[in-house]
Amino acid sequence: HYSLQQLEAGATHDPVWNAAQTQLRREGMIPNYLRMLWGKLTLAWKSEPEQAFDELIHLNNKWALDGRNPNSWSGVAWCFGRYDRAWAERPIYGKLRYMTTASALRKLDFGDYCDRFAPGK
Numbered sequence: 001h002y003s004l005q006q007l008e009a010g011a012t013h014d015p016v017w018n019a020a021q022t023q024l025r026r027e028g029m030i031p032n033y034l035r036m037l038w039g040k041l042t043l044a045w046k047s048e049p050e051q052a053f054d055e056l057i058h059l060n061n062k063w064a065l066d067g068r069n070p071n072s073w074s075g076v077a078w079c080f081g082r083y084d085r086a087w088a089e090r091p092i093y094g095k096l097r098y099m100t101t102a103s104a105l106r107k108l109d110f111g112d113y114c115d116r117f118a119p120g121k
Contacts, residue, residue: 010119016113044093060075
């Protein structure tokens, strides 16, 4: 579990998540695929989904160029199943679409991205 301050600083064990959070802080946006990964991983790091949602909305509203926009809220809500179909039930995620960094790394190369947006660079 990570505190809101750790999340905001991009100080988790996950380099892709940290890079996405750093890009959000620096540029005010995250590519859509990474935005979904960003949201879904946060869900696994909180005791309650409501806490994850509230903290993602806080980060989104504070740092995203489109924060406080209904479309931006919808993007965060998608991480929690809005506009999506039910999937096979899993621990933590229930019937939400499941995403992991490992699955993302099988599809895309994030090496340059993680280097460019490493926290502290």
